[in-house]
Amino acid sequence: MVFERRLLTRDRGAGVLEKLWLIPWTFVLLLCAIAAAGYVALYSAGGGAPEPYASRHALRFGFCVVMMLSIAMIDVRVIARLSWVGWLFGLGLLVLVAVHGQVGKGAQRWVELGPIQLQPSELMKIMLVLALAHWFHRASWERVGNPLFLIPPVIATLVPVGLILKQPNLGTGMITLMIGGAVFWAAGVRWWKFAILIGAAMGIAPIAYEHLHDYQRARIQTFLDPESDPLGAGYNIIQSKIALGSGGLWGKGFLQGTQGHLNFLPEKQTDFIFTMISEEFGLVGALTVLALLALVVAFALLVALRCRHQFGRLVAVGLGVNFFLYIFVNIAMVTGSIPVGGVPLPLISHGGSAMLTTMVGFGLLLSVWVHRNAEFGAARE
Secondary structure, X not given: OHHHHHHXXXXXOOOHHXXXXXXXXXXXXXXXXXXXXXXXXXXXXXXXXXXXXXXXXHHHHHHHHHHHHHHHOOOHHHHHHOHXXXXXXXXXXXXXXXXXXXXXXXXXXXXXXXXXXXXXXXXXXXXXXXXXXXXXXXXXXXXXOOHHHHHHHHHHHHHHHHHHHOOOOHHHHHHHHHHHHHHHHHHOOOHHHHHHHHHHHHHHHHHHHHOOOHHHHHHHHHHHOHHHOOOOOOHHHHHHHHHHHHOOOOOOOOOOOHHHHOOOOOOOOOOOHHHHHHHHHHHHHHHHHHHHHHHHHHHHHHHHHHOOOHHHHHHHHHHHHHHHHHHHHHHHXXXXXXXXXXXXOOOOOOOHHHHHHHHHHHHHHHHHHHOOOOOOOOOEO
C-alpha cells in the first residue's frame, strides 16, 4: 500500500479521488475545530447572536475549505512553475493599492476585486514563499553560498516589503521580511550573513524610528508605558490586560464576559478576539485554543520533514512560519508584550482577507503533502 501511494504521488495522471484519499483529513478536522472556536467567540462578540460576525465567519470558512481542497489537488510541480507568476501578480496588487487602494484607519491597504475586499500584503506573503522556494529548490549548497546568487531573491523580498511599509503597514512588512528570512535560512544560507544583516538593521534602527509615522511612534511609546495615557493611546492594551486577568482559570462563562459585552474591550471581534476567549473561558480555554493552533504549526513542520523535494520543504517551512507569526504577534500584542498592531488571530478573528490567504496557504501545504514524493530535476551546480 505504501509503495502504491508513492507511485501515485509521482504520477501526474493520478485522479482526484486518489488524491483525496491522500488528504490528511485529521488536519482538515483540526482546522474545522479552530474555526468552530472562532465561531463561538464571534457569536459572543456579536452580543449572543450569529450576526454580524459569526454567520459570515462560518460561510467564509465553508467556501475556503472547498478552495483549499481544490488547491490541494493541483500538482506541486505546476505550482512551482507558476510561482513567479504569482509573485508578479501579488506585486501588481501592491502597486494597485499604492495607486488606487482604499484608505482605512489611516492606511491605504485594501483593494476591491469585484465583491471581494482584499489586503494584497497578506497574499504577497504566500506568493513570496512560493517564489523563493522555486529559486532555491534546485540550487546546490555551493551555489547557495555564492553572494551573487542571493541578489535576485533578496530583491524579490525587499521590493514587496518596501511597498507594504509605504502603505504604511509596519507590522505586516516586518512579518513578510521574517518569512523571507526563514526560507533563506531553510535553503542553507550561512548564518553569518544573517548576523551581518541583523547588525546593520540594529545600526539604522534609531534613524528608522525618526522616519516612522506619528501613530507608529505612539504605539511604541504606549507599549513602553501604557499607563501614561490610560484613556487615550494606552486604553486598548490596559483593557485587554484587565480582561485577560479577570478570566481566571476557568473563565466567567460563555456570554458572561464583562469587558467585552460592556464594550470596554476594543476591536473584540478582530485583533482582541483572544482576549475575549480568555475572559469567558479562562486560562484553560485560552491554552486549548493555543494548543490547536500549535498543532497546525507542527503539521507544517511534519510536511517539511516528510517531503522528498526541496521546493515542498521550503514551501512548508515558509507557510509554517507565516502561520506561527500570525499567532505569536497577535498573542504578544494583546498581552502587551509588543506594540499593538493590526494582526488577526488566524481562523478565529473576524475578517475575510486573512482567512482567504490563510486557507490558500493551507491548500498549498496540502498539495505539498499529497505530492511529497514528486520528482523534480537534479540540483543546479
